[in-house]
Amino acid sequence: MSKDKFTILTSTAVPLPVENIDTDQIIPARFLKATTREGFGENLFRDWRYTSDNQPINEFVLNNAAFGGKILVAGKNFGCGSSREHAAWSIYDYGFRVVVSSFFADIFKNNALNNAVLPVVVSDSFLAVLLEAIQKDPTTPVTVDLVNQEISFAGKRETFEINAYKKECLINGYDDIDYLLSLNKEIREFDLSH
Amino acid sequence: MSAQKPKTIFEKIWDAHVVKRAEGYPDALFIDRHFIHEVTSPQAFDGLRQRGIPVFNIQRTTATADHNVPTKDQHLPIKEALSRHQVETLRKNCRDFGIELYDLGHPFQGIVHIIGPELGLTQPGMTIVCGDSHTSTHGAFGSVAFGIGTSEVEQVLATQCILQYKPKTMKIEIKGTLGKGVVSKDIILYIISKISASGATGFFVEYAGEAIQQLSMEARMTICNMSIEMGARGGLIAPDETTFNYLKGRKFAPQGEAFDRAVAKWKQLPSDSGAVYDSVLTFDAADIAPMITYGTNPGMGMRVTDRIPTVEELKEINEQKSFKKSLEYMGLEPGSALLGKPVDYVFIGSCTNARIEDLRLVASIVKGKKKAAGVEVWVIPGSKQVEQQAVKEGLNKVFEEAGFELRSPGCSACLGMNEDKVPPGKYCISTSNRNFEGRQGPKSRTFLASPLSAAVAAITGKVTDVREYI
Ligand code: SF4
Numbered sequence: 001m002s003k004d005k006f007t008i009l010t011s012t013a014v015p016l017p018v019e020n021i022d023t024d025q026i027i028p029a030r031f032l033k034a035t036t037r038e039g040f041g042e043n044l045f046r047d048w049r050y051t052s053d054n055q056p057i058n059e060f061v062l063n064n065a066a067f068g069g070k071i072l073v074a075g076k077n078f079g080c081g082s083s084r085e086h087a088a089w090s091i092y093d094y095g096f097r098v099v100v101s102s103f104f105a106d107i108f109k110n111n112a113l114n115n116a117v118l119p120v121v122v123s124d125s126f127l128a129v130l131l132e133a134i135q136k137d138p139t140t141p142v143t144v145d146l147v148n149q150e151i152s153f154a155g156k157r158e159t160f161e162i163n164a165y166k167k168e169c170l171i172n173g174y175d176d177i178d179y180l181l182s183l184n185k186e187i188r189e190f191d192l193s194h
Numbered sequence: 195m196s197a198q199k200p201k202t203i204f205e206k207i208w209d210a211h212v213v214k215r216a217e218g219y220p221d222a223l224f225i226d227r228h229f230i231h232e233v234t235s236p237q238a239f240d241g242l243r244q245r246g247i248p249v250f251n252i253q254r255t256t257a258t259a260d261h262n263v264p265t266k267d268q269h270l271p272i273k274e275a276l277s278r279h280q281v282e283t284l285r286k287n288c289r290d291f292g293i294e295l296y297d298l299g300h301p302f303q304g305i306v307h308i309i310g311p312e313l314g315l316t317q318p319g320m321t322i323v324c325g326d327s328h329t330s331t332h333g334a335f336g337s338v339a340f341g342i343g344t345s346e347v348e349q350v351l352a353t354q355c356i357l358q359y360k361p362k363t364m365k366i367e368i369k370g371t372l373g374k375g376v377v378s379k380d381i382i383l384y385i386i387s388k389i390s391a392s393g394a395t396g397f398f399v400e401y402a403g404e405a406i407q408q409l410s411m412e413a414r415m416t417i418c419n420m421s422i423e424m425g426a427r428g429g430l431i432a433p434d435e436t437t438f439n440y441l442k443g444r445k446f447a448p449q450g451e452a453f454d455r456a457v458a459k460w461k462q463l464p465s466d467s468g469a470v471y472d473s474v475l476t477f478d479a480a481d482i483a484p485m486i487t488y489g490t491n492p493g494m495g496m497r498v499t500d501r502i503p504t505v506e507e508l509k510e511i512n513e514q515k516s517f518k519k520s521l522e523y524m525g526l527e528p529g530s531a532l533l534g535k536p537v538d539y540v541f542i543g544s545c546t547n548a549r550i551e552d553l554r555l556v557a558s559i560v561k562g563k564k565k566a567a568g569v570e571v572w573v574i575p576g577s578k579q580v581e582q583q584a585v586k587e588g589l590n591k592v593f594e595e596a597g598f599e600l601r602s603p604g605c606s607a608c609l610g611m612n613e614d615k616v617p618p619g620k621y622c623i624s625t626s627n628r629n630f631e632g633r634q635g636p637k638s639r640t641f642l643a644s645p646l647s648a649a650v651a652a653i654t655g656k657v658t659d660v661r662e663y664i
Contacts, residue, residue, distance in 0.1 A: 028632055028636075034276075047632050077391070083343055163359070177345075179219075180356075187354055
């Protein structure tokens with residue numbers, strides 16, 4: 001599957017200052033019954049966004065017209081819980097291309113990277129000022145520069161880590177299967193001798 | 195020639211499965227055993243179709259239907275349209291690609307992490323993956339087993355490999371012997387309560403120490419199952435005589451002389467003395483009591499006799515907000531005790547605690563007694579084989595006399611994808627592994643506990659210290 005290419009993104013950002021957001025909150029299990037990858041955005045954070053009789057919950061940030069953009073900024077330990085890739089699909093399908101947090105759960109991080117969503121890990125202090133700034137002024141532009149591994153807003157900046165291989169994949173829109181398929185012969189030999 | 199550097203069991207298994215290691219790239223890791231189920235596989239099969247490629251090695255792939263399946267009237271078509279569609283899609287995919295499927299009604303059907311071990315498909319020294327985070331369960335046999343996402347399921351189907359960076363290693367040692375009424379579920383809930391729901395992120399855990407070695411295979415699986423609940427990539431336990439005895443004679447385990455040869459190989463697996471871990475934690479079994487969770491992540495647990503912390507007692511200031519939100523959701527007061535708290539539902543099931551030993555534990559408590567009025571009790575066996583064994587031993591009778599029924603196997607109320615949902619606001623004491631908001635149904639409230647603690651709550655109708663009961 002060819003993926004979007006990612007180099008640099010400037011966008012407003014959506015603050016979600018909650019810690020330990022688990023994949024059941026990102027996309028509740030009852031929405032995992034689809035057999036395609038599309039359409040999950042509608043149910044992103046479903047139970048925080050809507051009441052049980054499907055009325056929008058006004059206090060929730062995704063229902064607040066003041067906030068929008070392609071960057072989600074969330075509290076520590078984002079994406080813990082199940083391995084459902086649907087969590088990454090729903091974030092992508094909703095329109096986010098970046099999630100910023102001070103800590104990500106492992107499987108989520110991998111799933112995000114496999115689906116053209118860039119997880120950006122920042123320090124706790126940077127996260128705190130970023131959240132404060134976008135909550136105060138929702139029009140604050142935030143720039144995520146993958147090439148230089150830097151996130152910046154309103155004159156503040158911080159560099160972030162990303163694995164060199166994943167970075168190359170994101171910049172070029174490659175995926176892991178392309179690479180593994182190129183090893184087919186070696187894998188066959190391994191399977192037989194193993 | 196210099197002597198080889200001592201290795202951990204994890205490193206031995208990992209290194210033996212690297213097909214290609216290239217500078218700057220993740221390792222291409224060969225996967226011995228791939229389990230699939232209906233929820234996380236359909237998009238992966240579509241990926242294969244789009245690329246026009248087959249499954250790399252169907253012998254290494256096993257499928258079952260578990261997440262969506264009803265636990266009553268399993269012989270009838272699934273009522274709920276989307277669930278039915280997902281199971282039917284799995285059937286079609288298995289047919290199209292030639293994969294063995296243990297479908298509803300098949301004697302081997304069950305929760306994916308229960309059937310792998312009981313069929314002997316799970317063996318020491320293997321690499322095992324499944325599109326499901328509780329794949330860590332299989333680590334109880336001394337294998338490197340971990341959950342993956344659907345893109346990775348597609349990788350494994352297409353190439354029998356997965357691209358992975360080697361995680362760091364952690365050893366968690368439990369010294370001493372467990373007290374009365376304390377079982378393996380309590381050990382793992384205790385560990386997670388101590389190190390938090392993210393305390394092992396980035397690590398692959400090896401559980402060791404006397405208290406672990408004394409456990410049966412099934413009890414070991416409960417521990418490894420919940421490794422993911424502290425963020426670990428996976429968890430394992432070195433294989434020993436308990437492991438070999440469990441595997442001997444299982445359907446897909448090596449047979450006869452091949453078994454002896456396999457055992458000789460498996461005996462090489464345990465960590466070398468002097469092997470170095472990135473982190474080592476030690477706990478004392480005497481400190482562990484029957485555990486229960488009070489919040490909405492598995493790290494929010496305590497001894498059943500303790501009280502919930504107050505906001506001021508939290509170690510990290512920035513956790514206060516999520517802590518308050520969590521207790522509000524649970525309808526509980528900071529600083530209060532849980533003992534005596536009435537429960538509405540009791541769920542005995544899931545890949546954590548739905549094996550035959552778990553059902554025996556439950557039966558040992560409820561035998562000759564009746565469930566409390568107003569409490570609804572679900573006993574969902576982990577597999578068809580567990581169900582049949584329970585019937586053979588007459589456990590179904592014990593349950594019936596107590597006023598609850600033994601249903602058909604599946605994930606059930608562990609995640610509420612089928613009809614088995616805990617209603618909004620109701621309290622459920624559950625032997626499963628997750629107490630997240632809405633996990634057992636929208637607005638449901640979950641207390642995670644051992645099968646013993648769940649069984650005693652079914653009888654008393656409230657959170658009870660099982661030690662006073664046995
Ligand atoms: S029983 Fe629960 S945790 Fe286990 S595989 Fe099923 S849904 Fe996942």
